[in-house]
Amino acid sequence: MTTACCGCILLAPMSRTITELSVHLATEADLAGSLGAEIRADRSRLPVLFPGLPRRFGREAKTGGRVNIGPGTVELRAFRLCDLAAAWLLLSCHATDAELWDLYAHGDIEERAMVLRSLHFLPVGPATVRLFGEVQRTNMVLHFEAALCDGDLFARTVGQPGFDQTAANKLLLKLAFLDLPLHRVLAAEQHANPELSRMLQDLATEREAAGRAVWRDTWRLIGMAPTAGTAARLVGGLEHGDDGVRAAAAEGLLALNRKDLRPFAAERLPREPRAEIRAQLQRLVQRLADA
Amino acid sequence: MLIFEPHIHMFSRITDDYERLCLAGVRAVLEPAFWLGQNRTSVGTFVDYFDTLVGWEHFRAQQFGIHHFCTMALNPREANDERVNKDVLAILPRYCEKDSCLGIGEIGLDDQTPTEEKFMSLQLELAKRHKLPVLVHTPHRDKKKGFERCIAIVKESGFPMERVLLDHGNEETIKLTRNLGCWSGFSIYPNTKMDPARMVSIVLEYGVDHMIVNSAADWGVSDPLMVPRTVAKLEQALVPRASIEQLVWKNPIAFFAQSGRLNESMLLKPARANLRETFEGNSVLRGQDPDRA
Numbered sequence: 001m002t003t004a005c006c007g008c009i010l011l012a013p014m015s016r017t018i019t020e021l022s023v024h025l026a027t028e029a030d031l032a033g034s035l036g037a038e039i040r041a042d043r044s045r046l047p048v049l050f051p052g053l054p055r056r057f058g059r060e061a062k063t064g065g066r067v068n069i070g071p072g073t074v075e076l077r078a079f080r081l082c083d084l085a086a087a088w089l090l091l092s093c094h095a096t097d098a099e100l101w102d103l104y105a106h107g108d109i110e111e112r113a114m115v116l117r118s119l120h121f122l123p124v125g126p127a128t129v130r131l132f133g134e135v136q137r138t139n140m141v142l143h144f145e146a147a148l149c150d151g152d153l154f155a156r157t158v159g160q161p162g163f164d165q166t167a168a169n170k171l172l173l174k175l176a177f178l179d180l181p182l183h184r185v186l187a188a189e190q191h192a193n194p195e196l197s198r199m200l201q202d203l204a205t206e207r208e209a210a211g212r213a214v215w216r217d218t219w220r221l222i223g224m225a226p227t228a229g230t231a232a233r234l235v236g237g238l239e240h241g242d243d244g245v246r247a248a249a250a251e252g253l254l255a256l257n258r259k260d261l262r263p264f265a266a267e268r269l270p271r272e273p274r275a276e277i278r279a280q281l282q283r284l285v286q287r288l289a290d291a
Numbered sequence: 292m293l294i295f296e297p298h299i300h301m302f303s304r305i306t307d308d309y310e311r312l313c314l315a316g317v318r319a320v321l322e323p324a325f326w327l328g329q330n331r332t333s334v335g336t337f338v339d340y341f342d343t344l345v346g347w348e349h350f351r352a353q354q355f356g357i358h359h360f361c362t363m364a365l366n367p368r369e370a371n372d373e374r375v376n377k378d379v380l381a382i383l384p385r386y387c388e389k390d391s392c393l394g395i396g397e398i399g400l401d402d403q404t405p406t407e408e409k410f411m412s413l414q415l416e417l418a419k420r421h422k423l424p425v426l427v428h429t430p431h432r433d434k435k436k437g438f439e440r441c442i443a444i445v446k447e448s449g450f451p452m453e454r455v456l457l458d459h460g461n462e463e464t465i466k467l468t469r470n471l472g473c474w475s476g477f478s479i480y481p482n483t484k485m486d487p488a489r490m491v492s493i494v495l496e497y498g499v500d501h502m503i504v505n506s507a508a509d510w511g512v513s514d515p516l517m518v519p520r521t522v523a524k525l526e527q528a529l530v531p532r533a534s535i536e537q538l539v540w541k542n543p544i545a546f547f548a549q550s551g552r553l554n555e556s557m558l559l560k561p562a563r564a565n566l567r568e569t570f571e572g573n574s575v576l577r578g579q580d581p582d583r584a
Binding site for chain 1: 338342345346349350384385387388389390391551552565568569570574
């Protein structure tokens with residue numbers, strides 16, 4: 001059965017997600033079940049029970065790597081048992097967008113993190129977009145990570161109503177602003193585009209002018225969607241004093257795939273002190289020779 | 292010496308106070324929900340205030356390495372206000388379950404009206420349901436009678452005395468509370484309720500068992516450093532260090548640990564301060580470099 005419910009929630013996929021979350025809740029699934037029953041019997045219990053989930057289920061992170069749960073893929077070790085319990089409860093009681101917003105708006109820092117982590121398991125909808133807007137505005141690293149990192153929620157949300165490329169670019173720029181690694185936002189690199197490259201390069205220039213560090217993944221992303229100045233920044237990155245920047249620049253050049261830049265890589269290769277970066281440069285030189 | 296300041300209204304204090312508290316050894320503060328100096332006219336303003344206690348204020352304290360806790364309640368003054376009293380009681384349950392909420396308070400009596408008594412009783416029931424201790428505000432006028440009435444209401448409700456902190460005490464009220472099994476609180480104010488020298492005399496006479504001191508600093512003439520000042524006076528009076536530590540650190544922790552949401556090990560490190568972060572877009576910085584502030 002697939003029935004519209006609460007504006008955005010579909011029952012059949014929801015039921016599958018609940019079952020999968022129950023597996024990860026393991027011995028605590030019964031506790032979640034009893035809390036869910038309490039909420040279904042009396043809706044006003046949701047905001048009363050929600051704050052106590054970390055105390056009841058624990059704040060310890062789960063163990064395990066990348067898994068598919070319901071609509072998304074997540075890095076399980078980044079989620080705590082209370083996050084999974086929160087998602088289980090919200091799904092099982094068919095929480096509306098208004099209820100999600102209420103829990104977030106009147107939640108403490110911990111509750112807000114749970115609501116945002118739960119988004120990874122709920123169907124993407126207007127609540128996702130609204131809360132993405134909030135985490136972009138707040139600058140609270142914990143909350144930004146909860147919504148954006150360690151899952152493919154960002155990638156699944158791009159293109160949904162209210163979350164076009166411009167909105168997506170702003171969030172990735174925020175990722176750079178907070179200096180969080182790109183790889184934690186699964187599949188984000190698939191949404192590289194020239195406008196994002198321009199924004200990242202402008203931020204890099206601004207940071208350099210202020211004598212501050214630049215987000216290393218800048219060099220990685222701009223190579224995938226070049227704009228004015230990209231090639232020069234990537235070539236310059238090969239001479240950077242930071243190993244991470246040189247590695248990212250080599251990757252960026254690999255993605256850029258411009259044969260005319262091969263001499264710069266070839267010239268750098270024998271001078272590169274790091275073996276792993278030398279290997280990258282070797283691949284780059286070879287690739288551009290074949291191009 | 293580490294200090295747990297168990298009654299201070301940081302909502303009404305400036306950011307410099309947090310820095311001074313931190314420098315004076317205050318590792319944690321507890322902020323009871325209270326009256327803001329004038330009555331509120333709708334429940335929405337209480338919602339905003341309670342959200343601030345678990346949100347912005349909690350965040351602001353952290354920026355100075357200070358752990359911030361609170362107690363939630365409809366205060367005695369506004370318990371008399373029919374525009375808000377019932378509605379505030381209705382919204383309290385969700386706030387009683389917040390992680391940083393360690394009790395119900397300030398409840399109690401102020402003008403000592405029947406309505407205040409009714410809402411004190413109702414909130415004792417709330418504390419029972421949420422298994423929380425209570426912080427009781429006692430009247431500043433006709434204090435001894437107010438203390439006696441508060442004690443009677445607690446007894447009538449069957450609420451366990453060991454989970455009750457009767458605050459704003461003095462030389463007279465300690466005689467009432469010392470053998471009850473409850474906790475006796477003393478607010479050290481500049482020249483009014485209690486001062487450091489008088490507090491030293493009380494400690495020398497009664498010891499520190501089940502005793503708690505606080506500044507109750509708020510928007511009025513008050514001093515957030517009254518607990519550190521009292522520590523200095525106690526040291527000068529040669530009160531053993533272990534007793535002073537019990538009074539300003541172990542006792543408040545022991546009382547609020549009855550919530551099941553606090554233990555000493557949580558406070559061994561300063562709160563996580565990250566000046567790069569903002570809360571709902573707001574920061575304690577005013578253009579300063581977060582790495583150098």
